[in-house]
Amino acid sequence: MTASFGLFLLSAIGISLSGVMAPGPLTVAVITKGYNDKYAGAYIGLGHGIIELPIMALVYFGYSNFLASPGIKQIIGLAGGIFLLFMGFMLFRNMNKTIGKAADNLPYSSLTTGIVLTGANPYFFLWWATIGFMLIFGAAEFGLMGLVVFAIVHVTTDLIWDQLISFTVFKTRHLWTQKVQKTIFGICSLVLVGFGIWFCVSAFS
Numbered sequence: 405m406t407a408s409f410g411l412f413l414l415s416a417i418g419i420s421l422s423g424v425m426a427p428g429p430l431t432v433a434v435i436t437k438g439y440n441d442k443y444a445g446a447y448i449g450l451g452h453g454i455i456e457l458p459i460m461a462l463v464y465f466g467y468s469n470f471l472a473s474p475g476i477k478q479i480i481g482l483a484g485g486i487f488l489l490f491m492g493f494m495l496f497r498n499m500n501k502t503i504g505k506a507a508d509n510l511p512y513s514s515l516t517t518g519i520v521l522t523g524a525n526p527y528f529f530l531w532w533a534t535i536g537f538m539l540i541f542g543a544a545e546f547g548l549m550g551l552v553v554f555a556i557v558h559v560t561t562d563l564i565w566d567q568l569i570s571f572t573v574f575k576t577r578h579l580w581t582q583k584v585q586k587t588i589f590g591i592c593s594l595v596l597v598g599f600g601i602w603f604c605v606s607a608f609s
Contacts, residue, residue, distance in 0.1 A: 409546050413557055416539055420561045423531060429488055429521050429599050431569065432592045436495060437514045438570025439577055439585075444514040445570030449563030451518020456562075459532050460555055463540045472533035477526045481607025484524030485600045492596030495589055526603065 424430075430452065437444035462471065470476065512520060522528055543554035580588070 409550060409553075412542055412546070412550075413554065416543070416554055416558060417561050419535065419539065420558050421565065423535075424562045424565045429491075429525065429596060430518070430566070432595050433491075433514075433517050433521055434566050434569045435573055436589065436592055437517065438573035439580075440574075441514060442571050442574035443567070444574075445566035445568065446563055447514035448518035448521075448570075449559075449566035451515045451520075452522045452562055452566070453559040454519055455522040455528075456532075456559060457555060459529065460536070460540060460558075463532055463537055464544065464551065468533040468537045471529040476529065478607045480524060480529065481526040481603045484521075484526060485603030485605075485607065487520065487524050488596050488600030488603060490600075492593045492600060495596065496593035524603075526607065 430448065434445045434448050437448065441447075459471070462468075539554065539558075540551070543551045
Protein backbone atom coordinates (compact mmCIF):
# COMPACT_ATOMS: atom_id res chain seq x y z
CA MET A 405 0.00 0.00 0.00
CA THR A 406 2.85 2.37 0.87
CA ALA A 407 4.52 1.87 -2.49
CA SER A 408 1.27 2.26 -4.42
CA PHE A 409 0.34 5.38 -2.45
CA GLY A 410 3.78 6.81 -3.16
CA LEU A 411 3.26 6.24 -6.89
CA PHE A 412 -0.15 7.88 -6.66
CA LEU A 413 1.35 10.93 -4.96
CA LEU A 414 4.05 11.21 -7.63
CA SER A 415 1.43 11.13 -10.37
CA ALA A 416 -0.70 13.66 -8.43
CA ILE A 417 2.30 16.00 -8.13
CA GLY A 418 2.92 15.73 -11.87
CA ILE A 419 -0.71 16.49 -12.69
CA SER A 420 -0.75 19.35 -10.16
CA LEU A 421 2.38 20.87 -11.70
CA SER A 422 0.92 20.63 -15.19
CA GLY A 423 -1.93 22.78 -13.96
CA VAL A 424 -0.04 25.34 -11.90
CA MET A 425 2.76 25.75 -14.47
CA ALA A 426 0.31 26.67 -17.24
CA PRO A 427 0.47 30.48 -17.69
CA GLY A 428 -2.64 32.20 -16.42
CA PRO A 429 -3.93 35.12 -14.31
CA LEU A 430 -2.44 33.72 -11.11
CA THR A 431 1.02 33.45 -12.70
CA VAL A 432 0.78 37.06 -13.87
CA ALA A 433 -0.12 38.16 -10.35
CA VAL A 434 2.85 36.25 -8.91
CA ILE A 435 5.21 37.96 -11.38
CA THR A 436 3.92 41.48 -10.75
CA LYS A 437 3.65 41.11 -6.98
CA GLY A 438 6.97 39.29 -6.81
CA TYR A 439 8.83 42.34 -8.11
CA ASN A 440 8.55 44.05 -4.71
CA ASP A 441 8.02 41.05 -2.43
CA LYS A 442 10.00 37.82 -2.72
CA TYR A 443 7.40 36.05 -0.57
CA ALA A 444 4.46 37.14 -2.72
CA GLY A 445 4.24 33.72 -4.35
CA ALA A 446 3.86 32.00 -0.99
CA TYR A 447 1.04 34.35 0.01
CA ILE A 448 -0.71 33.99 -3.35
CA GLY A 449 -0.29 30.21 -3.15
CA LEU A 450 -1.75 30.29 0.37
CA GLY A 451 -4.72 32.31 -0.87
CA HIS A 452 -5.15 29.78 -3.67
CA GLY A 453 -5.13 26.98 -1.09
CA ILE A 454 -7.76 28.72 1.06
CA ILE A 455 -10.19 28.36 -1.84
CA GLU A 456 -8.87 24.99 -2.98
CA LEU A 457 -9.25 23.00 0.24
CA PRO A 458 -13.02 23.60 0.60
CA ILE A 459 -13.43 22.76 -3.10
CA MET A 460 -11.69 19.43 -2.49
CA ALA A 461 -14.17 18.74 0.31
CA LEU A 462 -17.13 19.60 -1.96
CA VAL A 463 -15.83 17.23 -4.64
CA TYR A 464 -15.30 14.47 -2.09
CA PHE A 465 -18.85 14.83 -0.76
CA GLY A 466 -20.35 14.64 -4.25
CA TYR A 467 -20.77 18.22 -5.40
CA SER A 468 -18.61 17.98 -8.52
CA ASN A 469 -21.66 18.29 -10.82
CA PHE A 470 -22.65 21.49 -9.03
CA LEU A 471 -19.19 22.99 -9.62
CA ALA A 472 -19.41 22.22 -13.33
CA SER A 473 -22.98 23.48 -13.77
CA PRO A 474 -23.60 26.16 -16.44
CA GLY A 475 -25.09 28.58 -13.90
CA ILE A 476 -22.00 28.53 -11.70
CA LYS A 477 -19.77 28.92 -14.74
CA GLN A 478 -21.73 31.98 -15.90
CA ILE A 479 -21.70 33.73 -12.53
CA ILE A 480 -18.03 33.10 -11.81
CA GLY A 481 -16.97 33.71 -15.41
CA LEU A 482 -18.66 37.10 -15.62
CA ALA A 483 -17.52 38.27 -12.17
CA GLY A 484 -14.01 36.95 -12.72
CA GLY A 485 -13.78 38.45 -16.19
CA ILE A 486 -14.72 41.90 -14.92
CA PHE A 487 -12.18 41.63 -12.10
CA LEU A 488 -9.41 40.60 -14.49
CA LEU A 489 -10.25 43.46 -16.85
CA PHE A 490 -9.97 45.84 -13.90
CA MET A 491 -6.60 44.41 -12.83
CA GLY A 492 -5.30 44.55 -16.39
CA PHE A 493 -6.41 48.17 -16.73
CA MET A 494 -4.76 49.13 -13.41
CA LEU A 495 -1.48 47.50 -14.41
CA PHE A 496 -1.52 49.13 -17.85
CA ARG A 497 -2.33 52.55 -16.40
CA ASN A 498 0.65 52.39 -14.03
CA MET A 499 3.02 50.76 -16.53
CA ASN A 500 5.04 53.92 -17.17
CA LYS A 501 5.62 54.73 -13.50
CA THR A 502 8.93 54.29 -11.72
CA ILE A 503 10.14 50.70 -11.58
CA GLY A 504 8.20 48.81 -8.91
CA LYS A 505 5.41 51.39 -8.53
CA ALA A 506 3.18 49.61 -11.05
CA ALA A 507 3.14 46.47 -8.89
CA ASP A 508 2.47 48.50 -5.74
CA ASN A 509 -0.64 50.01 -7.31
CA LEU A 510 -2.31 46.69 -8.03
CA PRO A 511 -5.44 46.23 -5.89
CA TYR A 512 -5.38 43.90 -2.87
CA SER A 513 -2.58 42.18 -0.99
CA SER A 514 -0.87 39.05 -2.31
CA LEU A 515 -2.97 36.81 -0.05
CA THR A 516 -6.23 38.44 -1.12
CA THR A 517 -5.13 38.36 -4.76
CA GLY A 518 -4.61 34.60 -4.52
CA ILE A 519 -8.06 34.16 -3.00
CA VAL A 520 -9.87 36.41 -5.47
CA LEU A 521 -8.13 35.21 -8.64
CA THR A 522 -8.72 31.57 -7.68
CA GLY A 523 -12.36 32.10 -6.78
CA ALA A 524 -12.91 34.18 -9.93
CA ASN A 525 -11.65 31.49 -12.32
CA PRO A 526 -14.46 29.25 -13.64
CA TYR A 527 -11.92 26.86 -15.15
CA PHE A 528 -10.46 26.23 -11.71
CA PHE A 529 -13.82 24.80 -10.63
CA LEU A 530 -14.15 22.85 -13.86
CA TRP A 531 -10.67 21.37 -13.31
CA TRP A 532 -11.70 20.10 -9.91
CA ALA A 533 -15.00 18.76 -11.24
CA THR A 534 -13.13 16.66 -13.82
CA ILE A 535 -9.40 16.00 -13.34
CA GLY A 536 -9.54 16.88 -9.65
CA PHE A 537 -12.48 14.51 -9.21
CA MET A 538 -10.33 11.58 -10.29
CA LEU A 539 -7.48 12.64 -8.01
CA ILE A 540 -9.74 13.05 -4.98
CA PHE A 541 -11.26 9.62 -5.31
CA GLY A 542 -7.90 8.08 -6.14
CA ALA A 543 -6.61 9.48 -2.84
CA ALA A 544 -9.74 8.36 -0.98
CA GLU A 545 -8.96 4.74 -1.87
CA PHE A 546 -6.15 5.00 0.68
CA GLY A 547 -8.51 6.17 3.41
CA LEU A 548 -8.99 9.51 5.11
CA MET A 549 -5.27 9.86 5.79
CA GLY A 550 -4.56 9.34 2.10
CA LEU A 551 -6.98 12.13 1.25
CA VAL A 552 -5.44 14.48 3.81
CA VAL A 553 -1.88 13.77 2.63
CA PHE A 554 -2.92 14.33 -0.98
CA ALA A 555 -4.56 17.67 -0.13
CA ILE A 556 -1.44 18.85 1.73
CA VAL A 557 0.90 17.72 -1.05
CA HIS A 558 -1.23 19.31 -3.78
CA VAL A 559 -1.53 22.69 -2.06
CA THR A 560 2.16 22.63 -1.13
CA THR A 561 3.15 21.88 -4.74
CA ASP A 562 1.22 24.94 -5.95
CA LEU A 563 2.68 27.11 -3.20
CA ILE A 564 6.28 26.07 -3.87
CA TRP A 565 5.95 26.77 -7.60
CA ASP A 566 4.41 30.22 -7.02
CA GLN A 567 7.08 31.04 -4.45
CA LEU A 568 9.84 29.96 -6.86
CA ILE A 569 8.51 32.38 -9.47
CA SER A 570 8.22 35.36 -7.12
CA PHE A 571 11.64 34.67 -5.58
CA THR A 572 13.23 34.50 -9.06
CA VAL A 573 11.55 37.73 -10.14
CA PHE A 574 12.63 39.50 -6.93
CA LYS A 575 16.24 38.32 -7.19
CA THR A 576 16.58 39.32 -10.83
CA ARG A 577 14.77 42.67 -10.63
CA HIS A 578 18.07 44.58 -10.62
CA LEU A 579 18.40 43.52 -14.25
CA TRP A 580 15.07 45.11 -15.15
CA THR A 581 15.53 48.44 -16.89
CA GLN A 582 12.55 50.74 -17.32
CA LYS A 583 12.10 49.37 -20.84
CA VAL A 584 12.21 45.75 -19.65
CA GLN A 585 9.69 46.47 -16.90
CA LYS A 586 7.40 48.27 -19.31
CA THR A 587 7.55 45.34 -21.73
CA ILE A 588 6.93 42.68 -19.08
CA PHE A 589 4.15 44.58 -17.33
CA GLY A 590 2.64 45.45 -20.72
CA ILE A 591 2.50 41.76 -21.61
CA CYS A 592 1.07 40.95 -18.16
CA SER A 593 -1.67 43.57 -18.52
CA LEU A 594 -2.59 42.19 -21.96
CA VAL A 595 -2.71 38.66 -20.54
CA LEU A 596 -5.06 39.79 -17.76
CA VAL A 597 -7.30 41.67 -20.20
CA GLY A 598 -7.26 38.69 -22.57
CA PHE A 599 -8.30 36.28 -19.84
CA GLY A 600 -10.91 38.78 -18.64
CA ILE A 601 -12.52 38.96 -22.10
CA TRP A 602 -12.28 35.17 -22.46
CA PHE A 603 -13.98 34.58 -19.10
CA CYS A 604 -16.81 37.02 -19.90
CA VAL A 605 -17.42 35.61 -23.38
CA SER A 606 -17.12 31.93 -22.40
CA ALA A 607 -19.56 32.45 -19.52
CA PHE A 608 -22.36 32.69 -22.07
CA SER A 609 -21.06 30.35 -24.75
